[in-house]
Amino acid sequence: MDGRKSVSESSLNVAQPVLQARDVSVQFGGVQALSDVSVSVRAGEICGLIGPNGAGKSTFLNAVTRLASYGTGTIMLDGTPIEGAKVRDMIGLGVARTFQNLGIYASMTVLENVMLGGHHQFGGRFAQTIFNPMSSGARERAARVKAMTVLEEMGMADVANTIAGALPYPLQKRMEIARALAAEPKILLLDEPAGGLTHGEVHEFGELVDKVRRSRNLSILLIEHHMGLVMGLCDRIFVFHLGRNLAEGKPEEIKSNEAVISAYLGRAA
Amino acid sequence: MSDGSRSRLVKFGLFAAAAVLLPLLLPGYALQQVCIAIAYAIAIMGLNLLMGFGGQICLAQGALFGVGAYVTAILNSDYGIHPIATLPMSATATALVGLVVGLPALRLQGLQLAIVTFGIAAAFPQLLLKMGGITGGVSGLPIDGLEAPTWVPVSPELWLYVVSQCCAGIAALLVTLMLFGDVGRALRAQRDNAQIAEALGVNLTKTRLWAFAGSSALAGLGGGVFAIITGFISPESFLAILSINIVIGSIVGGVTSVVGAFLGGLFMVFVPTWASDINLSLGNLIYGLALILIMMVARNGVTGFIEKWLSTILRRTADNTASVKETREELT
Ligand SMILES: Nc1ncnc2c1ncn2[C@@H]1O[C@H](COP(=O)(O)OP(=O)(O)OP(=O)(O)O)[C@@H](O)[C@H]1O
Ligand SMILES: [Mg+2]
Numbered sequence: 001m002d003g004r005k006s007v008s009e010s011s012l013n014v015a016q017p018v019l020q021a022r023d024v025s026v027q028f029g030g031v032q033a034l035s036d037v038s039v040s041v042r043a044g045e046i047c048g049l050i051g052p053n054g055a056g057k058s059t060f061l062n063a064v065t066r067l068a069s070y071g072t073g074t075i076m077l078d079g080t081p082i083e084g085a086k087v088r089d090m091i092g093l094g095v096a097r098t099f100q101n102l103g104i105y106a107s108m109t110v111l112e113n114v115m116l117g118g119h120h121q122f123g124g125r126f127a128q129t130i131f132n133p134m135s136s137g138a139r140e141r142a143a144r145v146k147a148m149t150v151l152e153e154m155g156m157a158d159v160a161n162t163i164a165g166a167l168p169y170p171l172q173k174r175m176e177i178a179r180a181l182a183a184e185p186k187i188l189l190l191d192e193p194a195g196g197l198t199h200g201e202v203h204e205f206g207e208l209v210d211k212v213r214r215s216r217n218l219s220i221l222l223i224e225h226h227m228g229l230v231m232g233l234c235d236r237i238f239v240f241h242l243g244r245n246l247a248e249g250k251p252e253e254i255k256s257n258e259a260v261i262s263a264y265l266g267r268a269a
Numbered sequence: 270m271s272d273g274s275r276s277r278l279v280k281f282g283l284f285a286a287a288a289v290l291l292p293l294l295l296p297g298y299a300l301q302q303v304c305i306a307i308a309y310a311i312a313i314m315g316l317n318l319l320m321g322f323g324g325q326i327c328l329a330q331g332a333l334f335g336v337g338a339y340v341t342a343i344l345n346s347d348y349g350i351h352p353i354a355t356l357p358m359s360a361t362a363t364a365l366v367g368l369v370v371g372l373p374a375l376r377l378q379g380l381q382l383a384i385v386t387f388g389i390a391a392a393f394p395q396l397l398l399k400m401g402g403i404t405g406g407v408s409g410l411p412i413d414g415l416e417a418p419t420w421v422p423v424s425p426e427l428w429l430y431v432v433s434q435c436c437a438g439i440a441a442l443l444v445t446l447m448l449f450g451d452v453g454r455a456l457r458a459q460r461d462n463a464q465i466a467e468a469l470g471v472n473l474t475k476t477r478l479w480a481f482a483g484s485s486a487l488a489g490l491g492g493g494v495f496a497i498i499t500g501f502i503s504p505e506s507f508l509a510i511l512s513i514n515i516v517i518g519s520i521v522g523g524v525t526s527v528v529g530a531f532l533g534g535l536f537m538v539f540v541p542t543w544a545s546d547i548n549l550s551l552g553n554l555i556y557g558l559a560l561i562l563i564m565m566v567a568r569n570g571v572t573g574f575i576e577k578w579l580s581t582i583l584r585r586t587a588d589n590t591a592s593v594k595e596t597r598e599e600l601t
Contacts (some may be wrong), residue, residue: 065468091470103465105458116454120470123451126479133446140450183469 004146016079017042018187018219019064019095020097024073026059032241033059041187046213046220048230048251052242054265057223058100060240061189065090065097078186092120094186098176098193102187106165109174113164114147117182122146147182153212154178169196174205181212187219194226202226206233227265231255236239239264277296279579280572283541284528288434297426301498302538307433308495309334311440313519314527315487318444320516321501321524322453323480324460325374329386331511332393333485337363337492338502342410343403345496350458351501352412352497353432359493360486371478394504411502429498433492441486441527447483456480521563523570532571 017040026034062068191208239246337359344355417428458466522533545552567574
């Protein structure tokens with residue numbers, strides 16, 4: 001318990017974090033998926049979120065995107081609590097995410113998928129499509145340019161018009177990140193983005209994420225089981241275990257943390 | 270030019286040629302039947318928007334079609350408004366009714382929604398009878414016949430055909446605008462996975478209600494055109510089975526295709542008649558078998574079938590020209 005207290009204090013010392021979750025608890029029926037967890041990510045920081053299967057990592061992302069409602073605690077974006085926001089408001093508030101089991105539209109093209117990331121910015125104007133088609137055409141073009149720019153940055157421009165379902169799994173995952181980037185978020189939540197990558201690809205993927213983040217001073221919260229990637233990429237790491245904070249710190253600190261080693265790293269390694 | 274856009278162009282060319290040739294080839298009565306098919310096609314386009322792109326089932330499209338027909342008839346016979354001038358009002362009024370029909374869709378999905386909307390379709394003819402004061406009850410309502418303006422030297426039948434084709438053209442344009450770009454993507458996104466769509470900022474309530482309104486507006490427009498073509502309407506034209514037939518027309522044509530909507534309309538009007546022409550006592554049996562056969566052969570509707578067939582042919586000719594070129598290069 002003492003450890004958790006120092007976690008909160010250390011995050012209060014710095015300038016206001018982009019994302020700050022304090023004492024968040026989530027319950028599914030009788031299952032206590034999260035108990036009083038706290039996480040904070042500062043501007044431009046990339047934080048890892050690790051822990052054994054079922055530790056509650058994905059549930060935490062769901063709480064931040066309001067797909068899972070939390071009973072107690074508070075989550076703040078730039079110091080503003082998100083409790084009043086709906087699921088669909090979150091992307092407009094600057095939170096974009098990917099899903100652990102792919103949240104793509106397999107029957108749409110890659111470009112269409114990525115353009116959906118810009119929906120909150122360019123879209124949603126139904127009447128305009130009929131009563132002012134010129135203006136909705138202009139918005140459509142702007143959304144397309146934005147999506148193509150992101151696809152180029154992600155090295156996927158050549159598959160823009162491919163049906164997403166026809167892409168290999170790793171590219172589908174990358175496309176989902178492109179879609180999240182097209183939303184121009186303040187913070188990007190990635191749920192096991194390197195799943196299905198080979199060893200060499202993981203390294204390349206890490207460099208891509210780092211490049212993307214530096215070029216837009218983006219904050220990232222990364223869930224990943226691939227320890228090499230997490231340790232190499234992250235500024236700080238949060239460890240969950242059985243729905244609770246187990247540890248928090250720099251990669252070296254986490255690597256040598258006894259509790260983490262016995263609960264997680266010992267087994268993973 | 271890509272394969273897809275070329276086959277789309279070929280399809281559209283065929284369609285335009287058929288639209289121009291039909292009135293030259295068909296006798297007056299058959300042309301009127303084609304006009305009715307076009308009126309149904311307009312309602313099918315609406316349903317395609319809602320069902321094909323929005324993934325919402327609506328078994329009340331025939332009732333909404335009836336609402337549009339009655340709005341046109343009432344405005345014309347009670348208020349003396351020119352039949353064509355009533356059409357925008359029919360579409361608007363039906364869109365509003367459709368919004369109300371769409372409200373249950375916010376809570377119900379799939380089969381439950383099908384039952385609720387079918388309830389509306391089942392109640393509609395009786396409701397018309399009960400509201401005899403405005404609807405004329407069993408005796409129905411007449412609509413003024415259309416006369417071609419003096420500067421258009423065509424027969425009344427041909428003029429009706431031109432008017433209904435123009436309305437269908439407007440409907441097709443509206444559907445295309447509504448499905449173009451972001452709105453179409455949002456519709457498909459909420460259909461394929463509502464939770465992810467919501468996480469992407471799609472307003473599910475607004476999107477679904479909007480789809481219902483748009484679909485209903487087209488049902489209303491189709492109904493108005495139907496009233497003008499037939500010159501007389503009564504509750505009998507809008508029995509519950511009409512809603513089912515519109516769904517069948519939509520699926521037979523291909524739920525995501527504008528051209529398919531026309532094929533669906535033609536199917537609705539002509540196939541039952543042909544079936545009973547073949548053998549009067551076995552008409553329903555033949556019609557039923559025809560339906561089964563079409564679904565077995567063309568699972569994505571007739572347009573899906575034609576598209577596949579066209580793209581195979583195009584690819585084969587492309588392959589042939591390529592191989593001819595290769596052999597020539599080898600020879601030189
Ligand atoms: N929608 C749900 N309904 C019921 N229980 C759930 C739900 N989502 C998650 N859980 C439970 O909450 C706990 C935490 O699950 P979660 O998916 O957050 O774990 P995780 O850390 O992401 O694990 P993994 O590494 O396997 O992805 C698990 O016990 C899981 O069974
Ligand atoms: Mg998970």
